[in-house]
Amino acid sequence: MSRIQTVFDQLKQQGRKALIPFITAGDPNPQLTVPLMHALVEGGADLIELGVPFSDPMADGPTIQRASERALAHKVRLRDVLEMVAEFRKSDTNTPVVLMGYGNPIEAMGWDKFSERCAEVGVDGVLTVDFPPEESSEAFSQLTKHQLDPIFLLAPTSAQERVEAVVKAARGFIYYVSLRGVTGAANLDLVDVAGKVAAIRGQTSLPVGVGFGVRDAATAKAVAAIADAVVVGSRTVQEIENSGEQNAVANVKKLIAELRAAIDS
Amino acid sequence: MQKYDFPDAQGHFGQFGGIYMAETLIPAVDELRRQYLHFRDDPDFKAEFAHELKHYVGRPSPIYHAKRLSEHLGGAQIYLKREDLNHTGAHKINNAIGQALLAKRMGKKRVIAETGAGMHGVATATVAARFGMECVVYMGAEDVQRQAPNVFRMKLLGATVVPVESGSRTLKDACNEAIRDWVTNCDNTFYIFGTAAGPHPYPMMVRDFQCVIGNEAKVQMPDMIGRQPDVVIACVGGGSNAIGMFYPYISEESVQLIGVEAGGHGIASGQHAAPLTANAKIGVLHGNKVYLMQDEDGQIIETHSISAGLDYPGVGPEHCLLKDIHRAQYVAINDDEAIGGFDALCRFEGIIPALESSHALAHAMKIAPTMGKEQAILVNLSGRGDKDMNTVARIKGITL
Numbered sequence: 001m002s003r004i005q006t007v008f009d010q011l012k013q014q015g016r017k018a019l020i021p022f023i024t025a026g027d028p029n030p031q032l033t034v035p036l037m038h039a040l041v042e043g044g045a046d047l048i049e050l051g052v053p054f055s056d057p058m059a060d061g062p063t064i065q066r067a068s069e070r071a072l073a074h075k076v077r078l079r080d081v082l083e084m085v086a087e088f089r090k091s092d093t094n095t096p097v098v099l100m101g102y103g104n105p106i107e108a109m110g111w112d113k114f115s116e117r118c119a120e121v122g123v124d125g126v127l128t129v130d131f132p133p134e135e136s137s138e139a140f141s142q143l144t145k146h147q148l149d150p151i152f153l154l155a156p157t158s159a160q161e162r163v164e165a166v167v168k169a170a171r172g173f174i175y176y177v178s179l180r181g182v183t184g185a186a187n188l189d190l191v192d193v194a195g196k197v198a199a200i201r202g203q204t205s206l207p208v209g210v211g212f213g214v215r216d217a218a219t220a221k222a223v224a225a226i227a228d229a230v231v232v233g234s235r236t237v238q239e240i241e242n243s244g245e246q247n248a249v250a251n252v253k254k255l256i257a258e259l260r261a262a263i264d265s
Numbered sequence: 266m267q268k269y270d271f272p273d274a275q276g277h278f279g280q281f282g283g284i285y286m287a288e289t290l291i292p293a294v295d296e297l298r299r300q301y302l303h304f305r306d307d308p309d310f311k312a313e314f315a316h317e318l319k320h321y322v323g324r325p326s327p328i329y330h331a332k333r334l335s336e337h338l339g340g341a342q343i344y345l346k347r348e349d350l351n352h353t354g355a356h357k358i359n360n361a362i363g364q365a366l367l368a369k370r371m372g373k374k375r376v377i378a379e380t381g382a383g384m385h386g387v388a389t390a391t392v393a394a395r396f397g398m399e400c401v402v403y404m405g406a407e408d409v410q411r412q413a414p415n416v417f418r419m420k421l422l423g424a425t426v427v428p429v430e431s432g433s434r435t436l437k438d439a440c441n442e443a444i445r446d447w448v449t450n451c452d453n454t455f456y457i458f459g460t461a462a463g464p465h466p467y468p469m470m471v472r473d474f475q476c477v478i479g480n481e482a483k484v485q486m487p488d489m490i491g492r493q494p495d496v497v498i499a500c501v502g503g504g505s506n507a508i509g510m511f512y513p514y515i516s517e518e519s520v521q522l523i524g525v526e527a528g529g530h531g532i533a534s535g536q537h538a539a540p541l542t543a544n545a546k547i548g549v550l551h552g553n554k555v556y557l558m559q560d561e562d563g564q565i566i567e568t569h570s571i572s573a574g575l576d577y578p579g580v581g582p583e584h585c586l587l588k589d590i591h592r593a594q595y596v597a598i599n600d601d602e603a604i605g606g607f608d609a610l611c612r613f614e615g616i617i618p619a620l621e622s623s624h625a626l627a628h629a630m631k632i633a634p635t636m637g638k639e640q641a642i643l644v645n646l647s648g649r650g651d652k653d654m655n656t657v658a659r660i661k662g663i664t665l
Contacts, residue, residue, distance in 0.1 A: 055564040056437060056550060058444045059287040065431055077562040103285065104548045108563030130285045130549065134275065155289035157451065162292065177289055181449040 003096040003124045004149055004172040007046050008207045008228065017263055018229035019044055019220070020209055021236045021256055022100065024051035024064065025081040026071030028245050034087045036240070039249045041095050043256025049127070049231065052081050052101030059129045061184035063234040066241065078105040078114070082121050089122035098125035098151060098172070103139075111142040118148055125149035125172045133169035140169065153177050154200060156192065167204035173229060174200055174208045181212065184234025188213035194226040217262035224263040232259060269515050271586060276465020276553075279589065281582035284464045285549045290444070293451040294552075298466040300371050305473065310366060317362045318477060321395065322352045324359075325481045328489060328643070334613040334630075341636035343629050344494065345646040346482050348506065349618065353388050355648030356478060356506040361388035361457055363474035365396050368455035375399040375454045379443040381408055381436035381502070382574030382621065383415025384648055385459030390424035392457075400424040403442040405435035408573045415652050433567040436502075436577045440551050460503025461581040464552030468582050475509025482643060483513050490641055496521045496632070499645035500625040501595065502538065502575035504584045506647035512583075515592060524584060525628045527570035528597030538568035538576050541588050541595035548579075555579045556588075571600040571656065572620035574648075598624040598631075604660060606630055607650065619648035620656065 001009075011018055021040050025033050033050075040048055053071035057064060085097055099118070106114050106128065118126065126143055128136070133152060143150045149172030154163055156179065167174060176197060178188040188210075197208050210223045211231025223230045236252060243251040271278045276298075284294055304310040318324040327350065331343040348356040361378075368376055376398050380386030386402040393400035402419055406428040409416055419426050432438040447456045461471040486493050497514055499507035501524040514520045529537035537543065540556040548557035550565060558566050558578035570576040587593035598606070603620055606627030610618045618626060622645070629644045636642070650657070658665050 055432065055566075056441050058441045058551070059289075059448065061445075069431075072564065079562075102549075104550060104557070104559065104565070105563035107548055108546065108559060108561065129287050130552075132284065132286065132288060132291055135283050135285055135554075153288035155287075155292075157289050157292040159292060166288070180289060180451060182445050185449065 002147065002149060002172065003094065004047065007096055008173065011046065017224040017227070018046040018207070018209065019256065019260055019263055020047045020049055020229050020231045021045050022049040022051060022231065022233035023236055023240065024053055024067035024071050025084055026053055026074050026076030027067040027237065028070055028240060028248060030074050030076055030080060032245060032248060033084045035249050036252055037088045038092065039253040040256055041092060043253040044260030045095070045256055047096045047098065049098050049100045049233070050081065050085065052078055052099055052105055054102040054105060057102065059182055061182040061234060063184045063237050063241065067237045078109055082117050085123055086121035096124040097122065098127055099123055100127040101129065103128040103131040111139050115142040115146040115148060119146035123148060125151045127151040127175060129153070133166055136169065151175055156180055156196060160199070163200055163203050167200065167206065170206060172206070174204065174206050175231065176200060176208055176210045176227070177212045178210050179213050183212055185213060188219070190222050190226065193223070197227050217258050220259045221262040221265065230263060271583065272465060272469055276469065278468070278582040278586040281555055281585040282465060282468055282553050284552065285554065286464050286552050287448060289448050290451060293447070294464045301367060301466050301470050304367055304370055310370070313366055314363055317366070318359065322358050322362065323350065324477065326350050328482065328485045330489070331614050334609060335633065337613055338630060338633040340634040340638060341495070341640040341642050342638070343633055344641060344643045346478060346510065346643060348478060348645060348647045349616070349622070349649035353391050354651065355384040355388070355619065356475060356509065357385040357388035357459060358391065359477055359509070360459065360471050360474040360505060361385065361392045364455065364457040365392040365398070368398065368457070369396055371455065373453060373455035375450065376457050377401045377403070377443050377446050377454055378457045378459060379403050379436065379439040380459065381405070381439070381576055382572065382619070383408065383412040383419070383652060384574060386424070386426070387415050387418050387422070389457045390419040390422035393424060394422045401446065402426050403429055403439040403446070405433070405439045406430050407434040408436065411656055412573055412652055413655060436573070437565065444551070460505040461508045461583060462503045462551065462553055462555065462579060468553065471505050472508045472512055472583060475505050476512050478506065478509040478645065479511065479513035482510065486643065493517055493520050494641040494643040495636070496523060496642045498523045498525060498625045498629050498642060500525045500575060500621050500647060501580060501584060502527065502577050502621065504581040506645050508581060508583055510645045511587065511593060522587070522593035523628065524593055524595045525624045526595060526597045527572060527575035527624060528599035529569040531599050532597055536569040537597060538570045538578065539597040540578065540580050541584065542597040550579050553582050555582050556585050571603055572624065574619070574621040575624065596628060598627045602627040607657065617650040618646055619650045620653045622647045
């Protein structure tokens, strides 16, 4: 059984919801990424989304754009991100890691080589924002060949038949984008999200995570009430940005602990 | 040659093209594709498009025999397809009108656009004013500097110009920002994309709207010289003016097609915007799979060209295919050579060309002397050079 499924099964038995923070690999510098990943787990993360920096992050708002720029200023490459996961796995063999980013760095490495290396270092799932299922046949076959979960997005604009098509291709969990916009955008509409999540659940037994727009403990708690997982991206990255390199690890751990407490309360 | 019929229903030109977009925008491009396929064959739509091109743009654009320049070069006769004489001064208006008419039928009251040199931004601001739509244009902060007159024109036309400070602060970053706007406002906003690239249906739709260039030329050339030209040349950034000229000629196998990319400081310098000429690897950016300037890790690299309109790391998917099947040839002209083409047209013919079009012209000047005097080269003079006065003055060390 995959690590992702194991974690969601355990949470379900415990009647708890998953907390999935996102950080960009290499932000604020490459040395801090693995300590930050451990801090996320210590704070109470169930699964980590690790962003692969890209020069043209079209689906991201200013906060995650800046994280990508900071990482690229340190010349962090996809192969370095994979090494970071290998380092993380030396002391954490349980927490699932999902790589999230854009397709081109993977295309440049080749899906076969990338998938093989992901399996070796202990990556569990891959989400490429700009590769919808229609364009993912090679990605899908290489990822699944190496027991990696291809994770796909659904959005407020996705109609019923689109939901059906996407859930068929997805593994691990469904990432529901809570609003029309880029990461870190305006406040989400919880009633609307609840309706959409229910509609997705009607089509799949996969867990449904909700992200884009979870800004604080209150929204995290509210989202946890209607979804299986809460994804916290821009807010986590913002904490790193505001903390400076000295305090980033401690502050991020504290933030995640607060969100964890809110979700479990 | 086998029957040429691209793209397929999913927008693929061979291995190129496709729909590489975030999920939120997939329904938007899907709806756009359905609406375009419906209206493209609608008699009212076709009639209104033709009427606008004739009465608002001023089509057909003439073909002009550049006699003095041809005599000076001592070889093939050079003919110019005068897209510079269109309303707003470039070929961009053909596509902007087509997409605005579609936006109107889709009930979209707000249009957005990206722009490099500013010609597509001006064309979009123009049609937005013409049809009473709100208009926001994204433009790299560096391009806002080097194309100041066009920024002023857009503002006069009522558009909001947003300088984009991220990344390399040029055309690709303007595209990123326009996509971010679209993902946020897709319900009420139509993205008037400026070149024959991006997610399906844009490469096909922009090509179709720009094909008026080649379709006219195919009638005009036999009228002028009794036959089609031997060579057709156009500059290629994203490649919309080139595909508009080339596409109707693809089936005319005797006509050689040459796309001219921006060689910048030279291909060997690495500072250029010529993915096809420099044999860039295939990659994915802005919704499509194309030849793309990138580093070993798949990060998009910064490009360089004297002309903002060609300063883009990718190229439309159909040009990638035409290169692979050897139906068109792609070459690069560097900054200095483009200035040579610019100067020559000013002095020999009294026509000030856009720096983009000067690349096509410079290549024509390179090959004309190697050809016979009875041979004919047709150059797509895609735009006029008024917008480039500041750039050219700076290069020549002149303060205006």
